[in-house]
Amino acid sequence: MSSTSVRTAGAARPMPWLPPAVHAAVLLGGLYGGLVTDGPVRPLRLTGFAACLLVLIALDRIEQRRYPPRTPPRPAALLLAARLVLFAAAVGLDRSGVSRALFVLVPITAFLAFGRRVGVALTVACTGAILLGNVLWVPRWYLRTDVVTDLLMSGLGLALAVAMAAIAVGEQAGRARLAETLDELRDSHARLADYAARVERLSTARERNRLAREFHDGLGHHLTAIAIQLEKASAFRDLDVRIAERAIADARWSAGRALDEVRMSVRALRDEDAPFSLSSALADLVRHVDGGSARVTLDVSGEERGYHIESLTALYRAAQEGLTNAHRHAEAHLVSVCARYGEEEARLVVADDGRGFAVGREEDGGFGLRGMRERVDRLGGRVEVEAGPGRGTRITVTVPREPVGAEAVPR
Structure with missing residues (x-):
């Protein structure tokens, strides 16, 4: 009726x-x-x-x-x-x-x-x-x-x-x-249908942004690393064969890691859990990035057990983004990566001695830092950027042990 x-x-x-x-x-x-x-x-x-x-x-x-x-x-x-x-x-x-x-x-x-x-x-x-x-x-x-x-x-x-x-x-x-x-x-009913449509649109936009962050932070970093290592191999091909071969090996490793991360993203879409150790991943990352145009050091302290996978993944992506920016834009000679696991929150600091930039304009050039902020904010963490022309860059990322609204299960 x-x-x-x-x-x-x-x-x-x-x-x-x-x-x-x-x-x-x-x-x-x-x-x-x-x-x-x-x-x-x-x-x-x-x-x-x-x-x-x-x-x-x-x-x-x-x-x-x-x-x-x-x-x-x-x-x-x-x-x-x-x-x-x-x-x-x-x-x-x-x-x-x-x-x-x-x-x-x-x-x-x-x-x-x-x-x-x-x-x-x-x-x-x-x-x-x-x-x-x-x-x-x-x-x-x-x-x-x-x-x-x-x-x-x-x-x-x-x-x-x-x-x-x-x-x-x-x-x-x-x-x-x-x-x-x-x-x-x-x-x-009409309002509920409208809300459901809005939720669906927001969920779609959120998933689209998440995939964009994953591709940028994962594939983008590894493709950048591959390009750097191949340039290094080309430059040292006639000067030092050993260095050129190592650069090619590092490029192969980056390609393999990119493939692994694509598979990890597919498993995440299928809601399949996969083991992940941030400390091991950071050590692997620094080992294969070190030795290029900049010296990279790693310092890890505390116990990562008990942290959600999403929190650890956010820190890993932040490390990737910081190292990528240091190699591509900062012209740094020394890059330090420091991870600290506390009782309530974990903190990652990526600092370089590169050319820096004006604070407030860090997001003008691309998706990287903006995507990092979105990822960390969603978990209830925070991102702090300290930089200045000629004074290098320091990125500090803090995430809670139990992220707000996290869907992952604690490790």
Whole structure:
């Protein structure tokens, strides 16, 4: 069911069929009673009675078409007054007495138009009016069984009418609440779908950035190392064959490491755990990078056991990036790599004596340091860069033992 149909159903007028049904029944009953009652038939009286009922039926039709959900208070009061006049006229013209049933509609109409208090008040007023009429115009009415029975039945009918109106109003309010609840559920579903789409987009962007960092930090570093070693081999080919062969061997090692890291990335995509030792990886890295244009030293202290793989990988990537920058951009002669494992966090420092750069512009030239910051920030760590023209560069990376939001299992 659409939201429009639910709202229409919830706002429909309660019991729109009841007044026309009562009016039609009273019209037929009054005409039948006027024709079969003892005594002469009075056409003018029957015609006037029928005219009152037909006007009442027309009023019902006009009101329901003019005010489909609910009649406003002012028109409702005017229509109720007009109906009371027509009810009284019909009762005066009716010889059968069936037209007194019209007053059952008074509390119902008042309840629907003005609320519970007015409906109950008019119920009591109608019951009192019927009782007062019997007291004034029926001698010793309390001794006549037919009058007392009629009075009791009239009061019971009015009470049932009010109860029916209360049930109808409650059902209408329930339908309205149901429509509101369905609208809220649709809105919540739409918001949830929007959030899911946003999460999917953010997850895709996050994974894309992660892969970009992996390729840059891993393959980028090794390809740079391969290029440097091949240039070294070419330069020493005629001067020192041993150095040239070692450079070629280091290039082969870098190519192998690049292949290993590609395989490691594939295993990570498949959620397959792989053993990793940062200390061994750093020693391997420094050993094969050392001996080029810059001297590289390594100092490791503390125990890496208990650290998450993501934290250790972030430090390794930072070391790769720092060494790559020192070889490609810094023109350094000495590069030091220092790793410290503490109780709560681990720290890696890569320092060189190269030409440095202006602080604040370290991310202008490429993806490296920006990707490093993104990787470390995601784990709840921090990256500090100290540099200056002609004063070298010092990169300090700190990561917690238990990264924020890490998905890896502690080693």
